[in-house]
Amino acid sequence: MAEKRDYYEVLGVNRDASPDEVKKAYRRMARTLHPDVNRDDPHAEERFKELGEAYDVLSDAQKRAGYDRYGHAAVNGMGAAGGQDFAGYGFGDLFETFFGGTAQMSRPDPRGADMRYDLEITLEEAAFGTEKVIHVPHQGVCETCQGRGTAEGHPVPCPACAGTGQRRQSTTNFFGLHMTSVTPCDRCGATGEIIPHPCKVCGGQGRKSVVDELQATIPPGANTGSRLRFRAKGHAGLRGAQAGDLLVVIHVRPHDIFERRGDDLFAQVRLPFATAALGGRLTVPTLQGEEVIDVPPGTQHGHLFRLRGFGMPEWQGPRHGDLYIAVALDVPTDLTPRQRELLHEFAVERGDDVERKPKGLFQKMKETVEDVMEDYRDKSREAFGG
Ligand SMILES: [Zn+2]
Ligand SMILES: [Zn+2]
Structure with missing residues (x-):
C-alpha cells in the first residue's frame, strides 16, 4: 500500500477542527471528488475512497482520538480502510447535499402530535393559583372503532x-x-x-375531531410563558398509538394597579403633600387587600416603600417577591378659601414667592367683560374719529 496521507490533510481541516467543521469539509470535498463528476480522472475513485476513510475516522470521536495518538496504526484493522461500502461513509449526508432529500426514510411517527393551548388569566389568579375549565379542540380517539380504525378484520x-x-x-x-x-x-x-374495511366514522384514522373539556389547575406564581404539561391530552395517535401532550401556555393580563417585574410588584400611590412633609400614615393597595404604611416626615416625591413578601409567589417555589409602592406627591387643585389662606400664610412664613391674591372666578369674569368693553370703545373711537 502506498504511503497514506494524513486524514486532516485529506479533508483540508486543522487538527483542532470541530465535528461540524469536519462534516462541512467532507461535504465540500465529496462534491468535488465524486467519481461521477470526475469521469476522466483515473484516480478519482481512489481519492474519493481516501476521503471517505478520512471522514469515517475523524467524524468518530473515539477513532479520531486513537488516530491523533497513534496515527494510521490506530485505525488499521478497525474496518476503516478500503471503502467496501460507500454508504458507510456518510453517503446519506452526500445524498442530502445533492438532492435535498434523504436516502434513508423512516416511517411516520404514529404518535399523536403535542398541542398548545394559550390561556389568559388575571394577576390575582396568577398570585393565588386558580382552577380553569378549558375546552380543547383536538384529534381525539374515535369511539366507534376505539381508535383501531377498522370496521372489521385487521390491517x-x-x-x-x-x-x-x-x-x-x-x-x-x-x-x-x-x-x-x-x-x-x-x-x-x-x-x-x-385497512381493508376502514371505520366509516374516522375513515380508518382511528381518531376524529373532538372538543375535550379539561380542568386545569394553575398553581400560584404563574407568569406569562409559564407552561403546564398534560400528558397524553394532545392529539390522539394514529390507530390507537400514544397520544401527544397538551401544553397550556399561560398569559397574565396586565393589571390596572400593579406592574410586575419578575416576582416583585410595583404600584404608584398619591401622597398628600402635608403627610409627606409632616409624616403620617398612608393606605396602600396590595393583592391581599389594603395595608396602612407609616410615612416618615420629609418623605420625597418618588420615594419607594418596600412591603416584604407582598409580591408574587415564586412559580412552583416557596419564596415570595416584594411589593414596592412609589409615592407621587399630590398637589391639591380644589383648595377652599380657608385652605388657600393657610397655605398663603405658610408660604409667607417660608419666604416663598407665591401669587399674592389668587383670582376668584367672579373676578376673572369681570376682568374679561371689562377687556371686551375697552376693546369696543377703542374701535368706536377709530371709526368715528371720537
Ligand atoms: Zn404502502
Ligand atoms: Zn373509527
Missing part, C-alpha cells in the same frame, strides 16, 4: 410497498449517475399497512 400489509411504507424508483441524474430514490408510499400513507 394487512400494503400491497403497493410490500409493507415497507416506501416506494423505490431508479433514475439517472444529471451527472449520469444511477440513483435509487425512495419516496413515501402514497397508498398506505407510509405506514406499511392498509
Whole structure:
C-alpha cells in the first residue's frame, strides 16, 4: 500500500477542527471528488475512497482520538480502510447535499402530535393559583372503532410497498449517475399497512375531531410563558398509538394597579403633600387587600416603600417577591378659601414667592367683560374719529 496521507490533510481541516467543521469539509470535498463528476480522472475513485476513510475516522470521536495518538496504526484493522461500502461513509449526508432529500426514510411517527393551548388569566389568579375549565379542540380517539380504525378484520400489509411504507424508483441524474430514490408510499400513507374495511366514522384514522373539556389547575406564581404539561391530552395517535401532550401556555393580563417585574410588584400611590412633609400614615393597595404604611416626615416625591413578601409567589417555589409602592406627591387643585389662606400664610412664613391674591372666578369674569368693553370703545373711537 502506498504511503497514506494524513486524514486532516485529506479533508483540508486543522487538527483542532470541530465535528461540524469536519462534516462541512467532507461535504465540500465529496462534491468535488465524486467519481461521477470526475469521469476522466483515473484516480478519482481512489481519492474519493481516501476521503471517505478520512471522514469515517475523524467524524468518530473515539477513532479520531486513537488516530491523533497513534496515527494510521490506530485505525488499521478497525474496518476503516478500503471503502467496501460507500454508504458507510456518510453517503446519506452526500445524498442530502445533492438532492435535498434523504436516502434513508423512516416511517411516520404514529404518535399523536403535542398541542398548545394559550390561556389568559388575571394577576390575582396568577398570585393565588386558580382552577380553569378549558375546552380543547383536538384529534381525539374515535369511539366507534376505539381508535383501531377498522370496521372489521385487521390491517394487512400494503400491497403497493410490500409493507415497507416506501416506494423505490431508479433514475439517472444529471451527472449520469444511477440513483435509487425512495419516496413515501402514497397508498398506505407510509405506514406499511392498509385497512381493508376502514371505520366509516374516522375513515380508518382511528381518531376524529373532538372538543375535550379539561380542568386545569394553575398553581400560584404563574407568569406569562409559564407552561403546564398534560400528558397524553394532545392529539390522539394514529390507530390507537400514544397520544401527544397538551401544553397550556399561560398569559397574565396586565393589571390596572400593579406592574410586575419578575416576582416583585410595583404600584404608584398619591401622597398628600402635608403627610409627606409632616409624616403620617398612608393606605396602600396590595393583592391581599389594603395595608396602612407609616410615612416618615420629609418623605420625597418618588420615594419607594418596600412591603416584604407582598409580591408574587415564586412559580412552583416557596419564596415570595416584594411589593414596592412609589409615592407621587399630590398637589391639591380644589383648595377652599380657608385652605388657600393657610397655605398663603405658610408660604409667607417660608419666604416663598407665591401669587399674592389668587383670582376668584367672579373676578376673572369681570376682568374679561371689562377687556371686551375697552376693546369696543377703542374701535368706536377709530371709526368715528371720537
Ligand atoms: Zn404502502
Ligand atoms: Zn373509527
